[in-house]
Structures are given as structure tokens and as C-alpha cells.
Amino acid sequence: MEAKTAGYDYVIVGSGSAGSVVASRLSEDPSCRVLVIEAGGPDRGFWLRLPVGYFKSIYSPRVTRQFKSDPGEGVAGRCIDAPRGRVVGGSSSINGLIFIRGQHEDFNDWASQGAEGWDYHGVLPHFRRLESFDGPPSQYRGAEGPLSVSRLRNKSVVCDDWLAAAEADGLPRNQDFNGASTYGIGAYQLTLRGHWRESAATAFLHPALSRPNLTLVTGAQATRILIESGRARGIEYLTDGEIRRVDVDAEVILCAGSVQTPQLLQLSGIGAPEHLEAAGVRPLYELPGVGENLQDHLQMRTIVELKEPLSLNDQVRSPIGLAKMGLQWLFGKSGPLTVGAGQVGGATRTRYAEGDRPDLQLFVMPLSVDKPGTPLHRYSGFTTSFWQCHPKSRGWVRIRSADPLADPAIQPNYLSDPLDEKVMVEGMKIVRRIYNRPEFAPRWGREVVPGAGQQTDAEILDACRRMSSTVYHLVGTCRMGTDPQAVVDPRLRVRGVEGLRIIDASIMPTIPSANTNAAALMIGEKGASLVKEDRGHPRHQQSLDRPL
Ligand SMILES: Cc1cc2nc3c(=O)[nH]c(=O)nc-3n(C[C@H](O)[C@H](O)[C@H](O)COP(=O)(O)OP(=O)(O)OC[C@H]3O[C@@H](n4cnc5c(N)ncnc54)[C@H](O)[C@@H]3O)c2cc1C
Structure with missing residues (x-):
């Protein structure tokens, strides 16, 4: 059954990290009618709001979509969990709260790959505009934006020893990973x-x-983009078992994330014809890059067992420890309950790094688990994770x-790329070197993961294949650029289809070196600023316009 909804200027598919920003900025203009369609439900509930609730929400089917990767040769044939937020706020409502933008060069790389205007100087004003950082003012940071970014509010003596x-x-100590450089070690900032x-x-x-020109519909999954005469005219969506249609006067804006934005394009007949036909979808627009160029950070965790009960694993098992944490959170607005995925760490260089640029990111937590969302270990675990900043593998x-x-x-x-293998092996050596420094070595007795048995390069690589996991940073599947494989141009317009834009993590040409939420x-x-600039200006005919 098909019901019709009144027209809007913009329909935004997905209310996640990017979609929420776009909805807010576009609806600042009262003459602009904006509709947001969100597959998930409202972002209510204590665990969604409590920072440490990350460990609860990540596998909750109520607020996530539990994707899995296909088996991969590079990870010993395993399927890797790839949850995404399916709730108002998207993955920003369930993520680990780490707030780090990445290296300046990450964005300069985007520009050199055809994303004109997205170099560091082109993106810095937008980074500054979105945040209110509680640290010292600087040329890099924003103080008046809607997003509250906080310095770490938890102390841990073992983390301090690791830093030493x-x-x-x-x-070197780095006071602000979002400042001049990510190089060095220090405390992470959190949303x-x-x-x-x-x-x-x-x-x-x-x-x-509260603005009358902004409407949010939850529990509504977009199933198809409606395209007529080369122009996106609206979308079809499924809600309460019913297919509905909404028309759009200006643009359809896809903010469904790196998995579901390319999926929606493909379902609508936009992509590589051979892949669409194989799936039983009639190709309408040939855009071979749709869904390609997938990148992620593969993380390897190392765990050591502490000699004293200084791990959070110990504290949560003691009623006194738990009560202390609760009081700290309630009255001090601090302590372990204000932390999500990690608290200290930094960026370093392996011998494969290019010039000064770090190629390894480190994350440290005074706790240990098999994977986020599972119970803390019963021993006094301490974890250092690492990942390669700029992986070459593509999917x-x-x-x-x-x-x-x-x-x-x-x-x-x-x-799947030899450089990725080498950097991971080096990463393990660097982490072990830090563990074995006199400042930290007296703290621990046994390496639990991957285990002291894994010493040669081949053994370490094998351990990485068997034990690694994702940090949930899937990006790049609708890459921005100007070459034939690019899906959107640097103004984020889908090449070859009028009135259709993509604004989410899928447009990144290459993965930033650090966590991806800030980007x-x-x-x-x-x-949103590009959409506003283009509003009212008839779109220039694009060079690529290839209806099949
Ligand atoms: C478990 C986890 C932990 C993470 N931890 C961190 C971290 O600590 N720090 C960090 O920087 N990054 C982290 N990330 C990554 C970061 O959160 C993401 O890169 C970022 O949120 C992606 O933003 P997005 O706007 O592209 O997509 P999302 O935020 O995922 O938003 C997509 C939205 O679209 C909706 N949607 C999808 N398909 C449809 C459809 N067909 N119809 C309607 N709605 C649809 C989804 O329900 C979702 O709400 C984490 C991610 C995950 C999943």
C-alpha cells in the first residue's frame, strides 16, 4: 500500500552523526522545509545517555543494526562484527565517545585526491564551528558550537604509568590531539x-x-530513491509495514552511513551494473564506485594482567568500588562512568611511516574484555590497542x-595489503616495548593477549589475523572526487543524478588516521553549508550524466 506525504524542500535519510548536523543547519532557515527519515527509534534510555553505557548499547538490537563482514582471508576466515547505530543520533548515540579529528594531512590527502576545498584549511572552520571545547582556547578549537567536547574526567594510576x-x-606529551598534531601521547577528549x-x-x-519547519519521522526505513528524468524527486520508505512516498522540491540528502548509503543507491539502480544485475536490480545509472573503496581501522588488542587490583575489572566486582564510581559520577561528574571506549593513548611512527606523520594509533584502557559488550575479565586486566592509521586494504x-x-x-x-601486515607487526613490537619500560614493567606479570608465545613476525601476524577486530570506522564507500570512480563531486552531489546529495562518512576518499566521528x-x-550555498542556484549540468 502506498500513502503520500506532503512535499518538503529537503528529505534527509538518516539522523546519525552527519544527518543530525545537516538537519539542524538547514532548518536554521525558516523558509526551508526539512524532513528527516530515521530507521531507528527515539534515543531514550539511561544506557544510551550514560557514557560507559557504550558497553551495553553496542550489541543491543533495540538501538543497533548488527552487520557482520563477509569472511576475510586476512583475518583467518573470520566474519567481523560491524554494528551501526540504528536510533536517533545514529552511531554517535552508541559510539565510544572519543573525539579526535585526525591528522591535518588526512584532509590535505583528500584534496590531493580531487576533493577540492576539503584540505585542512578548508575543513578547520567547520571543525571549530561544531564544537564547544572545555579546554584552553586556541586557533584550532571552537568554543561556541553546539557539540560539547570535554577533556578526560577520569584518573588512573596505571594509565599514568603507561604514559610515563x-x-x-x-x-612527547601532547596536550591536545585536535591541535597542531596528533603525534605523541596524552588523554583523549570525549563527547x-x-x-x-x-x-x-x-x-x-x-x-x-522545536522549529516548525523541521520534522523527524522515526521507525521509517528508506527503501528507494525516486528518480524521474534524471532527477531525485523523493523517496519511498517503509513504516509500520506500509510503503509510503515523500516528494521533495529541492534535494534528497543521504546520511545513512557507509553501509546503508551505498545500499540505498544500489537498491535504487545506481551503481555498477554487473553488481546490480547480479542482485536482481535493474541498473538505471552507472556509477561503478558505489560501495567500493571501503576502508576501516583493524584493531589489535594486547592485554596484560596487573599484579595489583588496579584494573576496573577489580573495581566493578566490589560493591564499594561500584558505589564509589557512582558517587564520583553523580557528584563529581567524573570517574570511570564518564569514559567510553578508551582514555589515554596517542599516535606514533613505525619504521614504515612516511616522514613525520604517525602511522600507528594507540588506545589504552585500565580494563579488559573479550570484546566491548561482554563482561569484564575476572583477572586484573589492562589493555593497549593499536591500529594502523592509513591502511591500504580496500573492500x-x-x-x-x-x-x-x-x-x-x-x-x-x-x-590484504603487505604494508598493512608489516605495520601491524611493528605495532605489536612498539606496544610490548612500552610495556617493558621500567616505568611500567613492575605493574604487570603476564601477557594474556596475544600471549608471550607469539614472538616472531610470522607469529605476531598470525595473532593479528586471528584476534583482531574492527574499531567500527567503516568509511569511503561513496567516495568524493572528480575521477570516473568517484560517486560524489566535491560539493557532495551524486554524479549524474540531479537533486541527490550524500553527506556522511561514506564520502571520505581515505580514512582519517584516528576515530571517525569528528570527521x-x-x-x-x-x-550543510554547501547545500545552503547552492539553494536557489540552478545546478550546473554535470560532466557525467549517464542514464542507462
Ligand atoms: C560501536 C561504535 C563505536 C564507535 N566509537 C567511536 C568513537 O569512540 N569515536 C569516534 O570518533 N568514532 C567512533 N565510531 C565511529 C563513528 O561513530 C562513525 O564514523 C560515525 O557515527 C558515522 O556517522 P554517519 O553520519 O556516517 O553514520 P551514522 O551515525 O551511523 O548514521 C546513519 C543513520 O542512518 C540511519 N539509516 C540507515 N539506513 C537508513 C534508511 N534506509 N532509512 C532511514 N534511516 C537509515 C541509521 O539508523 C543511522 O541513524 C564508532 C562507531 C560504532 C558503530
């Missing part, structure tokens, strides 16, 4: 408002919902069928 060991190993999680929804979308997202509710194939091809938010800011 890393410093002794030659890494926190007081002692609560700050998501894109709490910062951008909810405050804007894809491809629909398997024309069913919009089916999961697409996700193949990141982890560790996704920035894409929302810059993308």
Missing part, C-alpha cells in the same frame, strides 16, 4: 555534556526539533538482493 613509559620510550553522552542528536537535532559494500531489509555484503578485505560531524557541517 611511553614518554620514556621517546613519545560529553556534563556527565552525560553528547551525541549528534543531543547537540544538534533535538534542540532544532566493498554490495547488495546481495533487491530486498531493502536484507543486509548487504560487507567485505573490508582487512590485512563525520565536520562533513555534516561543511555539507
Whole structure:
């Protein structure tokens, strides 16, 4: 059954990190009618708001979509969990709260790959505009934006010792990874408002919902983009078991993330004809890059057992420890409950790094788990994770069928490039070197993961293949650029289809060196400003216009 909804100027598909920003910025103009269609439900609930609730939400089917990668040779034939937020706020409502933009060069790389205007100087004003940082003012930081970014609010003596060991190993202290450089070690910043999680929804979308020109529909999954005479005219979506249609006067804006944006394009007949036909979808527009160029950070965790009960694993098992944490959170707005995925770490260089640029990111937590969302270990675990900043492996997202509710194939091809293998092996050596410095060595007795048995390069690589996981940074599947494989141009317009834009993490040409939420938010800011600039200006005919 098909019901019709009134027209809007803009329909935004997805209320995640980027979508929430776009919705807020576009609806600043009262003459602009904006509709947001979100597959998930409202972002209510204590665990979504409590920072440490990350460990609860990540595998909750109520607020996530539990994708898995296809088996990968580079990861010993394993399928890797790839959850994404399916809730208002998207993945920003369930993520680990780490707020780090990446290296300046990451964005200069985008520009050199054809993303004109997206070099560091082109993106910095948008990074500054979106945040209110509680640290000292600087030319790099914003103080008046909607998103509250906080310095770490938890102390740990073992983390302090780890930092001292890393410093002794030659890494400088870095007071602000979002400043001049990511190089060095220090505390991570978090998306926190007081002692609560700050998501894109709490910062951008909810405050804007009082505007009469902004409508949010939840529990509504876009199933197809409606294209007539080469122009996106609206979308079809599924809600309460009913297919509905909404028409659009200006643009359809896809903010469904790196898995579901390419999926929606493919379901709508936009992509590589051979992949669409194989899935039973009639190709309408040939854009071979749709779903390709998938990139992610593959993370390897190392765990050592502490000699004293200084791990959070110990504290959560003691009623006194738990009560202390609760009081710290409630009255001090601090302590372990204000932390999500990690607290200290930094960026360093392996011998494969290019010039001064770090190629390894480090994350340290005074706890240990098999994977986020599972119980803390019963021993006094301490974790250092690492990942390669600029992996060369590339994969894809491809629909398997024309069913919009089916999961697409996700193949990141982890560790399929020889450089990626070498950097991971070096990463393990660096982490062990830090563990063995006199500043940290007295703290621990046993290496639990990967285990002292894994020593040669071949053994370490094998351990990485068997034990690594994702840090949930899937990006790049609708790459921006100007070459034939690019899906969107640097103004984020889908090449060859009028009135259709993509504003989310899928447009990144290459993965930033660090966590991807800050960059996704920035894409929302810059993308919205491009839409505003183009509003009312008839779009120039694009060079590529190839209806099949
Ligand atoms: C578990 C986890 C932990 C993470 N931890 C961190 C971290 O600590 N720091 C960091 O920087 N990054 C982290 N990330 C990554 C970061 O959160 C993402 O890169 C970022 O949120 C991506 O933003 P996005 O706007 O592209 O997509 P999302 O935020 O995922 O938003 C996509 C939205 O679109 C909706 N949607 C999808 N398809 C449809 C459809 N067909 N119809 C309607 N709605 C649809 C989804 O429900 C979702 O709300 C983490 C990610 C995950 C999943």
C-alpha cells in the first residue's frame, strides 16, 4: 500500500552523526522545509545517555543494526562484527565517545585526491564551528558550537604509568590531539555534556526539533530513491509495514552511513551494473564506485594482567568500588562512568611511516574484555590497542538482493595489503616495548593477549589475523572526487543524478588516521553549508550524466 506525504524542500535519510548536523543547519532557515527519515527509534534510555553505557548499547538490537563482514582471508576466515547505530543520533548515540579529528594531512590527502576545498584549511572552520571545547582556547578549537567536547574526567594510576613509559620510550606529551598534531601521547577528549553522552542528536537535532519547519519521522526505513528524468524527486520508505512516498522540491540528502548509503543507491539502480544485475536490480545509472573503496581501522588488542587490583575489572566486582564510581559520577561528574571506549593513548611512527606523520594509533584502557559488550575479565586486566592509521586494504559494500531489509555484503578485505601486515607487526613490537619500560614493567606479570608465545613476525601476524577486530570506522564507500570512480563531486552531489546529495562518512576518499566521528560531524557541517550555498542556484549540468 502506498500513502503520500506532503512535499518538503529537503528529505534527509538518516539522523546519525552527519544527518543530525545537516538537519539542524538547514532548518536554521525558516523558509526551508526539512524532513528527516530515521530507521531507528527515539534515543531514550539511561544506557544510551550514560557514557560507559557504550558497553551495553553496542550489541543491543533495540538501538543497533548488527552487520557482520563477509569472511576475510586476512583475518583467518573470520566474519567481523560491524554494528551501526540504528536510533536517533545514529552511531554517535552508541559510539565510544572519543573525539579526535585526525591528522591535518588526512584532509590535505583528500584534496590531493580531487576533493577540492576539503584540505585542512578548508575543513578547520567547520571543525571549530561544531564544537564547544572545555579546554584552553586556541586557533584550532571552537568554543561556541553546539557539540560539547570535554577533556578526560577520569584518573588512573596505571594509565599514568603507561604514559610515563611511553614518554620514556621517546613519545612527547601532547596536550591536545585536535591541535597542531596528533603525534605523541596524552588523554583523549570525549563527547560529553556534563556527565552525560553528547551525541549528534543531543547537540544538534533535538534542540532544532522545536522549529516548525523541521520534522523527524522515526521507525521509517528508506527503501528507494525516486528518480524521474534524471532527477531525485523523493523517496519511498517503509513504516509500520506500509510503503509510503515523500516528494521533495529541492534535494534528497543521504546520511545513512557507509553501509546503508551505498545500499540505498544500489537498491535504487545506481551503481555498477554487473553488481546490480547480479542482485536482481535493474541498473538505471552507472556509477561503478558505489560501495567500493571501503576502508576501516583493524584493531589489535594486547592485554596484560596487573599484579595489583588496579584494573576496573577489580573495581566493578566490589560493591564499594561500584558505589564509589557512582558517587564520583553523580557528584563529581567524573570517574570511570564518564569514559567510553578508551582514555589515554596517542599516535606514533613505525619504521614504515612516511616522514613525520604517525602511522600507528594507540588506545589504552585500565580494563579488559573479550570484546566491548561482554563482561569484564575476572583477572586484573589492562589493555593497549593499536591500529594502523592509513591502511591500504580496500573492500566493498554490495547488495546481495533487491530486498531493502536484507543486509548487504560487507567485505573490508582487512590485512590484504603487505604494508598493512608489516605495520601491524611493528605495532605489536612498539606496544610490548612500552610495556617493558621500567616505568611500567613492575605493574604487570603476564601477557594474556596475544600471549608471550607469539614472538616472531610470522607469529605476531598470525595473532593479528586471528584476534583482531574492527574499531567500527567503516568509511569511503561513496567516495568524493572528480575521477570516473568517484560517486560524489566535491560539493557532495551524486554524479549524474540531479537533486541527490550524500553527506556522511561514506564520502571520505581515505580514512582519517584516528576515530571517525569528528570527521563525520565536520562533513555534516561543511555539507550543510554547501547545500545552503547552492539553494536557489540552478545546478550546473554535470560532466557525467549517464542514464542507462
Ligand atoms: C560501536 C561504535 C563505536 C564507535 N566509537 C567511536 C568513537 O569512540 N569515536 C569516534 O570518533 N568514532 C567512533 N565510531 C565511529 C563513528 O561513530 C562513525 O564514523 C560515525 O557515527 C558515522 O556517522 P554517519 O553520519 O556516517 O553514520 P551514522 O551515525 O551511523 O548514521 C546513519 C543513520 O542512518 C540511519 N539509516 C540507515 N539506513 C537508513 C534508511 N534506509 N532509512 C532511514 N534511516 C537509515 C541509521 O539508523 C543511522 O541513524 C564508532 C562507531 C560504532 C558503530
